[in-house]
Amino acid sequence: MKRLAILLLLTAPMVVFAWPWSQDMMNQPSIKPQEGTQTPFPKRSVPYSIPYGGELTQVANREEAKELENPIPVNDKSLKKGKQLFKIYCGACHGLLGKADKSSPIAEKIGAIPLIGDYVQKDLTEGWIWGTITYGSYVMPAYGDPTGNADGKGSNDLSVDERWHVVNYLRNQLVADANGGAAVTATAQASTDAASAVN
Ligand code: HEC
Numbered sequence: 001m002k003r004l005a006i007l008l009l010l011t012a013p014m015v016v017f018a019w020p021w022s023q024d025m026m027n028q029p030s031i032k033p034q035e036g037t038q039t040p041f042p043k044r045s046v047p048y049s050i051p052y053g054g055e056l057t058q059v060a061n062r063e064e065a066k067e068l069e070n071p072i073p074v075n076d077k078s079l080k081k082g083k084q085l086f087k088i089y090c091g092a093c094h095g096l097l098g099k100a101d102k103s104s105p106i107a108e109k110i111g112a113i114p115l116i117g118d119y120v121q122k123d124l125t126e127g128w129i130w131g132t133i134t135y136g137s138y139v140m141p142a143y144g145d146p147t148g149n150a151d152g153k154g155s156n157d158l159s160v161d162e163r164w165h166v167v168n169y170l171r172n173q174l175v176a177d178a179n180g181g182a183a184v185t186a187t188a189q190a191s192t193d194a195a196s197a198v199n
Pocket of ligand 1: 091094166
């Protein structure tokens with residue numbers, strides 16, 4: 001008797017799941033994943049960044065990023081954000097003002113180039129710089145791709161838009177900061193930063 005009770009207990013759920021109502025929510029007229037043909041994107045549509053309600057821009061490497069249009073307008077908000085991120089993520093190697101000077105203890109040792117010269121300011125495209133931040137370079141690590149560059153080490157610390165904010169700052173304000181920045185002492189800079197972080 002006891003055995004029969006145990007057997008019943010074990011088999012009862014199977015019987016219940018085999019009854020028709022265990023499936024009828026699944027069988028409905030909606031289109032299921034991988035079913036039917038995919039609707040193509042409208043002609044001439046452009047992949048765009050998230051805050052504008054679009055898709056993530058899909059590029060696979062720095063080469064493909066070269067011609068990307070910068071979707072983030074250059075304004076005070078973007079420049080401020082870019083500057084903040086630049087100091088956190090780029091200053092350690094390229095110097096706080098992109099001069100590859102002694103404000104970075106390792107710039108010289110690892111060959112981090114100055115970012116205020118014509119090469120980065122004029123010759124490279126904004127897409128390429130965004131791609132460099134995303135996928136890294138020869139020595140430089142990746143900040144938008146966890147699989148990283150050749151050494152396989154990378155992170156996705158910076159979002160798509162954060163990388164464009166850094167590009168905006170780098171191309172529109174860094175040189176001015178670097179030229180006027182020498183007079184700014186570390187303490188003055190720190191208090192300005194603290195003040196702007198509050199706002
Ligand atoms: C860990 C050190 C390190 C950090 C952090 C770093 N870089 Fe670099 N970066 C380098 C080195 C080294 C090079 C030169 C060698 C190379 O291309 O890898 C370089 C090169 C570059 C180049 C030139 C790429 C080219 O095609 O020649 C750009 C632009 C650049 N970095 C921008 C940035 C920006 C913007 C950040 C911040 C988001 C940043 N880097 C953070 C080390 C770093």
